[in-house]
Amino acid sequence: MNIAILGAKGMLGIDLSTVLQQHTLTLLDIGYGDITKSTELREILTLKQPHVVINCAAFTRVDDCESQKELAVRINGLAVADIAEICKDINAALIHISTDYVFDGTHENGYFEDDIPSPINTYGYSKLVGEKILQGEEIEGRKIDTQELKWYIVRLCWLYGKSGKNFVDTMIEVMKKNQEVKVVTDQWGKPTWTMDAARQIQLIAETLPESGIYHVSNEGIANRFQWVSKIKEVLALHTILIEGHSSDFPTPAKRPMYSPLVNTKLPPMRSWDKALEEYLS
Template identity: 40%
Template sequence: MKKILIVGAGGMLGTSIATAFQDSNTICLDRNDLDITCYSKVRHQLYKHRPEYVINCAAYTAVDQAESEPLEAFKINASAVGMLAALVKQVGATLIHFSTDYVFDGTAVSPYKPTDLTNPLNTYGSSKLQGEQAIQRTGVKHYIFRISWLYAPHGKNFFRWVMENDLEEMKVVDNQTGCPTSAVDLADFITHVVYKDPEHYGIYHFCNKGSMTWFAFAKAILAHAGLQRKITPVSEFPTVAKRPEYSVLDSSMTEVQFGYEITRVSEAIEKTFTAYTEQL
C-alpha cells in the first residue's frame, strides 16, 4: 500500500481527498498540524513520514483579499510551494499540487489547454502561477492539476451558498463562464492517479465536462434540489479582484494520459446534492 501525506487536509479540497484515501496508508495534516511556510516543520514531517506521494491542498484562496495581502498570497502559494517541492524531491516522493483557471486572462474563445499562454488578471492567479513555476524549477516528480470553480457538499463554497442563503432574491453574475468542478469527483480522480500512476508528469487540467455561467450554475443547483427561489442574472457584481470572463478548461489530455473518464457537470451536481442531503 502506497504511503501518502496530505497537506492542508482540513480545507474543502483536503477534506474530500482525505475521505477518498481514508482506507489507505495516509497521513493527514491540516493547518494546525503543519505551517507550510516553515522550512524546518515541513522538512521534519517529510523525513518523519517519508511518504511516496505528497498531495498539497494547502493554499491561500481568498481571491479578493489577496489584492490587499499580496505578500501573504505569494508566501503561501508560491514561496512555500517551491520549498515544499524541493523537500519532496529530497525524500524521493511525487508531488501532486493544485492550481487554478485564474492563471488565464479569459480572452480565449475555446477551452484553454494546459499548453496555452498564461496571463493572470489578479494577485491570486499570479501567485498560483508562480507556484507552478517554482515546482517545475525544482525538478521534483510532479503532477499539477489546474481546477476551476471548485465546490463540495462541505466547507464554504458556492454550492452551499446557493443552498443555504436566506436572501429574498439571489443576484448572480451571468457574464463569467467556467467549469464548475466537484471536489468529490476530483478526489476520486486523485486516488486513480496515485494507484495507477502512469508517470506522465506535468501540468494538466481537471474539471467536470461542460461549461456554464455562475447564474446557470446556481439555477442548476436549485433545479437538482427542487427549490423554487427567486434568482436574477446580473452583468456586473463588484469585486476587488478582476476575474476572467471565460476560463473554461480543456481536460481531454487528462482523460487520455490517465485513462480516466471525467463526469459531466450535471452528474457531479446531482452527486454533490445527494452527499449534501445525507450529511444533514
C-alpha cells in the same frame, strides 16, 4: 502506498482523505503560517517518508489576496519551492493543486494544459508562481532544479464541496432567504465537485504518469446563472432568479470571464450537472 496530504482539513483535503483511505495517510492540517515553515515540514515528511505528497494547502480567499499579496505569494508560490526540495530529498512525488485563475479568461475555446497563463488577479499570480517553480523556472527570486522530481500540477475549476465555504452552499443560503436573487451570466467555467476531483487526483497518485500539468474538472460548461438555476431546480426552490453581470457585483479582484479547463490527458469526468445532483441529494 504512503501518501501525505498538506491541508488535509480543507474542502478538497477531506475528500482526498476519504478516497485515499485504503492507503497509509499522513494528514497534515497546515495553516498559512505552517506551510512556510520548511524546517518543521521537513522534519515531519522525513519521518513519515511518503511516496506521494499532495499539496492542497493554499491561501484561497481571492479578494483578500489583493490586499495581502506578499502573504499570498509566499503561501501559494514560494512555499512550493520548499515542499519540492523536501520531496526531492525523500524521493517523493509531488502533486500540487492549482487553479483556472492562472488564466485571463479571454480564450473562447477554454484552456488546454499547455496554454500560456496570464493571470489578472493576485491569487492567480500567486498560484502561477508555484507552477513556474515546479517547472524549474526562476520567479520571485526562486529557482530549483526539478529534473529529478516527479511533479504534477493539477488545475481545478470552480470547486465546491461539503467541507468548506463554496459557491453552491452560499447560493443555497441566499436563495432560501430571498424571494429574488441576481446571478451573473457573464462568468463561464466548469463547476467541479471536490469528491470527483479527489478521485481524479487519486488516479494520478496511484499511477504516477509523466510529470506535467493536468486539468481536472467535471465536463460541460456553464455560467453562474445556469449553475444556480440547476441548484434551484434540484432543490425545488421558489426563488426568482434575475440575470446580472459582473459589473453589478464589484470586487477587489477581477475574475476570468471564461476559464473552462480542457482535459486531454486523463479519463473524462462526468458532467457537472450529474455531479451536482449527487452532491445535493
